[in-house]
Amino acid sequence: MSTRILTEFELLTPNTIPEALSILNEFRDNVIPIAGGTDVLVAMKFGFSTEYAMSISAIPDLDYLSFDPNKGLRIGANATISQILDSKAVKQHYPALWQSAKIFATPQIRNSATLIGNLLRASPAGDCSCAVYALGGSIVLVSQQGEREVDIDDLWISYQNTERRSDELAIELRIPAPEPAGRSAFKRLTRVNEDLAKLNVAVNLVMDGDKCTHARLAMGCVAPTPLRLRATEKLLIGQTLDGSVLKRVMASVKEEINPIDDQRSTAEYRKSVSGVFLRRAIEQACDIS
Amino acid sequence: MTEFRTVGKSEIKIDVKAKVTGRAVYAADINLPGTLHAKIVRCYEHAHAKVKSLDLSEAAKIPGVVKVFAPEDLTTKFYNQSVIDIMVSEDMRGMLGDIEDQKILTDHVKHYGDGIAAIVATTEEAAERAAERIKVEYEPLPVYLNATESSQDGAVQFTPQKPRNMAFELPEPAFPNNTLGWGDADEGFKEADIIVEDNFYTSKQKQAQMEPNSYIALYDDDGLLSCWTSTQMPKSVQPKIAKLFNLPMSRVRIIQTVVGGGFGARLGMVLEPHICALAMALPGHPIKVQSPREEDWLTSPSRHPGDYWMKMGFKKDGTPVACDAKFVNYKGGYYLDGSGVAFTTGGWVSGLYKFGALRYKGESYFTNQPVCGAYRGYGNPQTNFVLEQLVDRACHELKIDPVEWRKKWHKDVGDDGWCAGVPYASCALDEVLDEGAKAIDWKAKREKYAQQTGVKRRGVGVAVMVHTSGAMPMLLEHTVCTVRLNEDATAVVAFACSDMGQGSHTTLRQIAAETLGFPLEDVSLSVGDSNDAGYDIGAHASRTLYVGGGAVMAACKDALKQLLERAATMLEANPDDLEIEDKQIFVKGSPDRKVAASEICSGGVYPFLNPQTGAPDTIPGQILGYSSFNPMHNSPPFGACFVELEVDTETGEIKLIEMVNGHDIGRAINPAVVEGQLEGGAQQGLGMALTEELYFSTDGKVLNNTFTDYKMLGPSDMPKITNVIIENPDPHGPFGAKSVGEAGLVAPVGATANAIYNAIGIQITDLPITPEKILKALNEKHAA
C-alpha cells in the first residue's frame, strides 16, 4: 500500500564527481543514487527505504549527448529522455533508441527521467534499455578505485540487479558508431498508450543488399531482465529476409523467451504475439511492408 | 423558435478559472488552526477474517499520537453508507429489510482494506508511524469472490439479516415471482424463429474521480458538529450523520467543498462517519483525514460486477417476441444500495425495446470485495454490453441492418418507460440514429468492411440506450430553491444542488437568469453550506439540471410574479399585461408606462415612512421567491453511439478510430456542457469496454488499486469524437431539457463490442475486452 509520507532519508547533493565517489565509497549499500528519480521516488511511496539518497543533478557537465560519426554516441548520466528525443543524430542513426524515447511515458516524465537511470533500474520492461541492448554499447562506471567499461551484454545480472558495485557511479553510456548499412527499430505493446510495456522488442540489423550480415535482437517483459534473442539472431545472419526465414525466426523467438503472467498481460499472450511482433520490428527496420 | 437570452449559449463554466489556476479550495486544502490528523488503519492481510486481538498500546506511545481507537471506542451502531434508506418510501424500505450492516471500525473484516482501528495524531506522519505499530491477530475466514461461492451451503454469513448472503432480490410484493417485465416469456419463445442466448460477465469498474478522499470535522464548543466534505449529497448526508450520532439536524452542518468529480463514488457517505466519530471523541479539535488514492478503490463504491445471462427470441422479420434475463451482481462486503442496480439493470432492458414479453430477475450477493454502489449509468452500461450484443447477433443471423432494427423496435412516445406507469413523453431516437449513421457513414462502411481481408480489420458498430432524468417514481425527487432579490434588482439563488464538475451550477444559473429575464451576471448563487439552503436529495440519477432546474424555474417564477404584482400596483395595470425587458417592467404595447425592477426591489428593502402620510412610500418587503419542487416525470433521454475501430488480428490489439455519440437532449441549456458530459462519458464507457477492471488474487487481495495497473484511456487513446445533439423539447423538462449526466457513458460500451463483432465476427462476453481475450478467441475460431 502506498503512503502519504516519504520514508526519512538524508539527501546528499554532491557538486563534483569526486565528491559523489567519496559519498558512494563511504555509504556503499546505504546510499542510493538518484538521477531523475522517476523510479526511486515511486519506490519510496511504496515502502522502499534508504538511509541516504544521493542526487547527481547538481554535478555539472553530465547532461551531454554527443554524436561523432566515427566514435558513436555518448550519453551522460544526467541526459534525459527528452534530450534523446530532441537529438537529430539519434533519430537518424539510432532509430530504435529514438523510437523508444518517443513512446516513453509523458512529457513531464521524459523531462526528468534519464537514459542511464533506465538502464540501471534493470527492469525487464525498460523501453530504452531494450533499444540500447539491441544497439549494443557499454556503460562507464567510476569509483575511487578507477574507471571500467561494462558491456551492455554483461550489465544485467538478475531481476533489478546490475553489475554496478555500490561504490560505483555510472557516468556515461557509449553506443558504437552506426554501420552505414545498419537498420534498427523498436516497438512495444501496452494496455493504453501511456503505460509500461507488456512486451517490447528492438532489432538492430546490418544488411548487405537484402542479406543480413549482423543481427542483435532484444525483447523485454519476457524474462527477469531484458533478453537478447541469441538463438534467433543466428537464424538471420547470412540470410535473405524472405517469408520462410521470417517464419523460422517467429517460431524460434517463442522458444527463446520465458514470460510470466502478471498485471500487464499473460505468459500465453506474450508467447503468442512475440513472433509477430519481432517480425514486424524487422519489417519496420528494413522498410518491408 | 423562442428567442432566449442565455439558454442555449455555451456560457463559460463558473468554476473553470478557479480550477485551472489551482485556486479552487478542495477539502484537502483546508487547514483549520489546531487541526489534528487521523488515519484509518485497514486490514491488508486478509479479505475475510475475524479480528481475534487488537493491541494498540505500542501505537499509543509514538510521539505525537493523541489517541488510538479500537472499534468499541467509537460508536458501534450499525449504519449504511449509502442513502437508499432515505430515498425510498416507508413501504419500499420495509421490503428491503434491515440494511444497516456497517460499523465505523469492524472486528469482522469483509474485504481487503476494511477499517479496523483509527489513530489521531498531531501530524499525518505520526499517525502513519503509529499505524505501523498496531498488533493484530486474525482468524482467517473463507474468501468468496463471486455470488456462487458466497451463496453456497455453509458459507460464512455476512449478516444474520440476509440468509445465503443474498443481499437482495426483486421483492415479491412489488415484483410477482421476483421478476420484472410483462407478458409470458415462455409462451413468447414458442413463437420465435431464432433464439440468441449467452452468459456474460461485467467487470468491477471504478470512477477514479480526480479528487481523492479528504474530510474534516469539528465538534465545537457549541455542540455543533461540522463536516467539510465533497459528498455529492450534502443534504442527505446531514440527516444520516444526525441519526448515527443521535443529534438533532440543527446540530449537524455539512459544508460541501469543491467536488473534484463524483460519478457516484461520493453518492452518500465514504469517510464522513469516521471523521465525525473521531471529532465527537475529541471535541474542540478539527480532525482531518486524507486518504491515499489507493484507498479510494477500497472504500468508495464501484460499479457492480456480475454474471449476466440473457436470452432473446425473434421472428424471421425481426419481431422480438421475448426476452429473459438475469443479472446476479457481486455486492462486495456491505449492502449499501444493494437494491438499486439489481432493479435498474432490468429497468433499462424494459425501457428500450418493445419485446412481446419480458422476464428479468435481479439479485445481489455479498462477496469479499470492496463495496459497490452508484457509478454513472447505474446498471445501464452492464445492460448495454449484454443486450446490444445479443441484438446484433440476432440482426446478423436475420440479415437485418442493426440501425434499421433499432429504429423499428425501440420504445417511443406513449410506451411505458424504464419504470412501468411513466410513459415516454418525448423521444428523438430515430433522428439521433439517422443523423449519427450519416455522420459515421454507416451504410458505406458496413458494406465495405463486409468485404475485408488482411491482418487489420475495421469494424463499425452501433448501440442505443435510454436513461432517465431523476429517479421518480422509484426514488424521492425533491429540491428546494429560494431566490432573493437584492435592492439593486440582482438575484441570489440558493439551493443545495451539487456541481461535481458536470457544470450544473453554471446551467442552473442560466435557467435562473432566463426565467427572471435578468442578465447572467446579475444572478449569483449561494451554495455549499447545508444550513443555507433548503432540501435537495443530492446529485444522482442525472437529475440536477432536470429537477434542480425545475426548482430554480419555479422559485424564479415566484419571485418574478411578486415583482410583476408590485409593478402592476405601481403602474395601475393588470400583472398579466406586463412584460420585463432589460430589467424594466412595462405595459405591453405602451413602453412609456414602465418602472425599473431596481426601483421596486429597492423600495421593498428601504420602505421609508412618509412623514405626511405615516405610510411607506414604497411597497415594503424584500422579494423572496420560493419553490419546493417535485417533478411530475423522469423525461428519459435516448442516445445512440457509433464506434469505428480496427482490430489487429495478429495481436488482438484494438485501435479506436472514430466515435459518433448522438443524444436526445430535449434542449441543450449549455451546448458545451452537454458535449463535455458526452465526451467524458465516452472516455469512461470506452474504458469499461476495453481496459478498466479491478482484479483480485485468489485470496481476495486487490491487485491493481493504483493507476500503474488500473488502466484508463488517456487523451491519446481516444478516438475522434463527433457529438450529435438533437433538440426536441420535452414537455416536462425546464425549457424542454432532458438529462445528459450519465447517458454518454452507456452506449459506447455496446457500440464498441458491436464494432469488434463487425470487424472479426466474434463477440467477447467478458469485460473488459482485452487483446489477450481477442487473440485467444481468434485462435480458437481459427482452430475450429
Ligand SMILES: Cc1cc2nc3c(=O)[nH]c(=O)nc-3n(C[C@H](O)[C@H](O)[C@H](O)COP(=O)(O)OP(=O)(O)OC[C@H]3O[C@@H](n4cnc5c(N)ncnc54)[C@H](O)[C@@H]3O)c2cc1C
Ligand atoms: C509515470 C511513469 C511512467 C513511466 N513510463 C515509462 C516508460 O514508458 N518506459 C520505461 O522504460 N520506463 C518508464 N518509467 C520508469 C522510469 O521513468 C524510467 O525507468 C527512467 O528512465 C528512470 O530514470 P531516472 O533518471 O528517473 O532514474 P532514477 O529513478 O533516478 O534511478 C533509477 C535507478 O538507477 C539508478 N541510477 C540512476 N542514475 C545512476 C547513476 N548515474 N549511477 C548509478 N546508479 C544510477 C538509481 O539508483 C535507481 O536504482 C515510468 C515511470 C513513471 C513514474
